[in-house]
Amino acid sequence: MYNMRNISTWLSISLELSMLWPCVISMNFVNIPTQEMKLANHVRVKRGWSWEPLYVIEEQEVKNPIYVGQLKTDSDGHDGSIKYVLFGEGAGTIFVMNENTGRISVLQKLDREEKPFYTLRAQAINRVTNVPVEAESEFVIKVLDVNDNEPKFNNEPYIAEVSEMSPKGTRVTQVIATDKDDPTHGNNARLVYSILQGQPQFSIEIKSGIIRVASQIDRETKDQYQVIVQVKDMIGDAGALSSTTTVKINVLDVNDNAPKFSLNTYEMTIIESSTVGEFVGAVLADDIDIGHNAEMIYSIDERGDYSMFNITTDALTQEGIITLNKLVDFESRRRYNIRVRAENKYNTALFDTATVRISVSNVDEPPVFLEKEYFMEIPESATVGSYVGSVTAKDPDGTDIMIRYGILHKKYSRPFEIHPNNGSIFTIKSLDREADIWHNITVSATEAKTAAYVSYVHVYIRVMDVNDNSPQLQNLPDIYVCEKSRIGQHVHTITAKDKDEPKLSHPFSFSQPPEESTSANFTITDNEDNTATILTAQDGYSSEDNPLFYLTVIINDNGTPSLSSTSTLTIKVCDCGIDNNTESCGKRGFLFYFLNSGAVIAISVFILLILVLALLVHIRCRKNQNSLNEKGEDLKENIVKYDDEGGGEEDTEAFDITGLRHHTVMRERKPKRPLRTDIQSMYRLSLGLGPDVAIFKEFLSEKLEEANADTNVLPLDYLHCYALEGTGSPTGSLSSLSLTETNVSEADLYY
Known part of the structure; x- marks a missing residue:
């Protein structure tokens, strides 16, 4: 493998050199003569540089200087009079020049990815006069690329999604890799993509890296794929370098599956003492779809004993909750059969059915909670009736005994209530975290048949805070x-x-x-x-x-x-x-x-006005008192006393009240009026023991005539004004009215 890579590398270098060899650059520069040269020779001589193409192959191990190329000038007569000098990037450290021949050599290994070329300058100097014979010239030594960098994927990790049942050719995602090698030099940076794992479900475009669906995929069969993609440089030829990446493809669900009951027949039990609406049991149909596609609705087919029971769908657990619709009697009937139906909520054509056999029996075993204690949370903004959590108790004997749930209603448990059939705890009052963060309640589980079998469990409910208090x-x-x-x-x-x-x-x-x-x-x-x-x-x-x-x-x-x-x-x-x-x-x-605001002046004026008003009232009262004392007219009033409670009419006595005046005026005693013994008191009249109506009318007439003839008594409808407190009173008059003015006549006092 290593030999093949070296052969491929040298072939690429040879090909590059053969392509660049005809492009030998010859540059002619105008030599600027010095003052001495102008004096020696007034003719301007055109000079020029010439050199071979200068290239260095990267990653070469350099033990001895490696020849790169040669610079020379046409002024060099090869007599040793010309000295070549090298300047610029890496001069003396990376590159050296023979000062006699102009041959350039490299002293160390180079890396094209770090620096692709070096810019240097050369100068030819006369050894004797130390005068430049050629103008300073700039040239470039290029570092030739070899395939020493493997391609790397960008933006890892790759995660994509695709819906199940997508047609072939559906685009899933795209992977992109880059190579640090020279894209202009051969095929070192030309990349190709392929799939090592993930076929036949997916395919990839060899040049672009776009992954597409190659065959039909089913989420229920497999919901995630790990696709391994490989990228190679040198268009995949021998000696190419490669790397891999993993693309995680999640398969999205579509609603293509019907609900399926796990059993064809369900066996349930209910006690005969159950009331209408109590929990009987639950059925569950499995829909291998997920999310909204798995939601379903339960119903009871109108056949058999369908009217004895109801079924509802639990939105949380997707269970079919069967409850009692009519009372049952163990002695009358011990078994009922119903047929339940579970259909997809959004596609009623997808459904399944099962048979439920319900037996009536009694089991006297206490229930057992599935957990030793429960921890729940609910935000304080939850509305009344919000779901908090559920507790579950089972019968240890394994029979389907109806269990009732309840809460021991203590002070700290009042904001919550529990569904008696399924153990769902919900709120019945608004919550306030600032008042109570934790609510500790005790839930009871009781067998519906025998209330003596009760189990208890502690439920700790934490009220989570919401922003409901203003600063x-x-x-x-x-x-x-x-x-x-x-x-x-x-x-x-x-x-x-x-x-x-x-x-x-x-x-x-x-x-x-x-x-x-x-x-x-x-x-x-x-x-x-x-x-x-x-x-x-x-x-x-x-x-x-x-x-x-x-x-x-x-x-x-x-x-x-x-x-x-x-x-x-x-x-x-x-x-x-x-x-x-x-x-x-x-x-x-x-x-x-x-007080600084001027209120002192206002208060002073107010007090002064009160004093003046009090003085005026005092003067007025003194004046009224003097006028009353000077007048000799007597103001009298009769006090009539009825003292006939014990039987018989007693004489009425008139009492002189002249003693209440400052100056006592004696009044002549009037002769005693004859009494009518036939007139009973008002008390006796109230008891129905009084005289006849005619006698009573005669009595009233006599009294009226006597009152009209008496000129010493004021009329009954006259305003009585008492101007004096009484004899010896230091207070004086308490009345604001005065009847003792000198301009009031005696007739006015009576009429």
């Missing part, structure tokens, strides 16, 4: 700004907090409403570390003109979706003194700033 300002003290503040001066730094987890809500951003940012007295600068700085937006503030400012702050979190809150800050203007320090502002209190 709020934190630790907000009184904020002051000095009257002598300048624009852009720091006022206060505010911070925010959020009940949500930091990874959901941080960082916060602070801003002002657009309508306030254009004409604001203060500005907010977001520090991008969950804090913001309040800066002044004007020069100077006045506590007399405007002692308070209100600044609206909008805080947004970084959650999805983003939540925000709006807070209004109160900034108080303070006379910070000579040192312009706000530390003393809080000690003065708010009353200091309020």
Whole structure:
């Protein structure tokens, strides 16, 4: 193999040399004579360089200098008077020149991929005069390529997809390789592709590397292929170098398979005490398609005992859940037969059927949970009725006994409920992670036949956080700004907090409403570390003109979706003194700033008005009291006392109330009026023991006539005004009305 590679390499070099040999470059350069030459000979002599093509084969092991080529000038008479000098890239280290003959040799191994050519300069000098006989000339030594680099694939690893049942020739993907060798030199960099593994399902285009489907593929037979692709240089000839790569091709599913029951006949058991709607059993049809293509719907054919049971499709497990539709009785009937049907959800032509035999029996064994404890998670944003997880308990005897699930309803388990038939836990209340992160509940599994057989298992439910709390300002003290503040001066730094987890809500951003940012007295600068700085937006503030400012702050979190809150800050203007320090502002209190605003004058005026009003009221009251004392008219009132509870009508006594006046006026006692013994009291009348209606009417008429004839008693519809508290009272009159004015006549008092 190694000899064949060397032979191929030397053949390529020989071919290249034979192609380039006729292209020997002869260059004539104009020799610029020196001043001495012009003096010696006034005739310009045309000189010229000539040399062989200069090439070096890469990767040659150099033990002794290897001849590359020769430079010579037509001025050289071969008498030893000309000295050749070499300059440029690698001169003296990689390349050397014989100063007598101009022969150039290489001293070390070269690599074309590192440097494909070298640019050098040569000069011919007269040994005696040390004057150049030829102008300095530039030439190139080219490094010839050999096939010493294997091709490499780009963009590895390769992963592609193709749908099953794709027609032949369908493009799958393309692999691309590159070769560092010289693409212009022979076939060293000409690549060809081939498949070492993956046929006959796939093929590859030899030049482009495009992989195509070569035969029909079935995902249900094989859903992934490892295709090994090889690339060779030198168009695959002898001595070519190669490399391989693996292309992983995933086969995508199409809906081309019908559901298939694992059994033709299913045996199930139900206890006779089961209620309508209880779980009977589950059937499962397998669809070898995947994803949506494997979804199916279950139904019961209308034959046999189909009306005794219902079947529904569990969207999570794709099982057919059979429930009881009518009550069963073990003594009446012990076996039922139904035919269930499973058909593809999106193609009803794809279906399968099976027979279900349901036996009625009793088993008195406690259920056993499949796991010792359960761990579940649910986001706090889950709506009421959201599915959390399922627990499963089986009968240890291996019989299909109906099992009921329940939750021991303690305080911490109230947000959850469990489906009594299939053990599915779902929410019945909204969750809040900030209130409770973990919920520990105890689930019971009870045999439907015998409630005494109960098993318990602990279920730990973790509430996952969502961004449902808006950020709020934190630790907000009184904020002051000095009257002598300048624009852009720091006022206060505010911070925010959020009940949500930091990874959901941080960082916060602070801003002002657009309508306030254009004409604001203060500005907010977001520090991008969950804090913001309040800066002044004007020069100077006045506590007399405007002692308070209100600044609206909008805080947004970084959650999805983003939540925000709006807070209004109160900034108080303070006379910070000579040192312009706000530390003393809080000690003065708010009353200091309020009084500074001119409120002292308003308070003083208000107090003065109250004093004047009180003085006027006092003078008015004294005047009314004096007028009443000077008037000699008696104001009297009768107090009628009925004292007939014990039987019999007692005389009514009139009491003189002149003693309530400051100046007592004696009143003549009136003769005692005769009493009517035939008139009973109102209490007796209420008991139905009173006189006749005619007698009572006569009594009222007499009283009315007597009242009309008495001129010393005020009319009943007259406004009675009591101007005095009573004899000896220091308070005086409490009434705002006065009947003792001198312009009130005696007739007016009665009428």
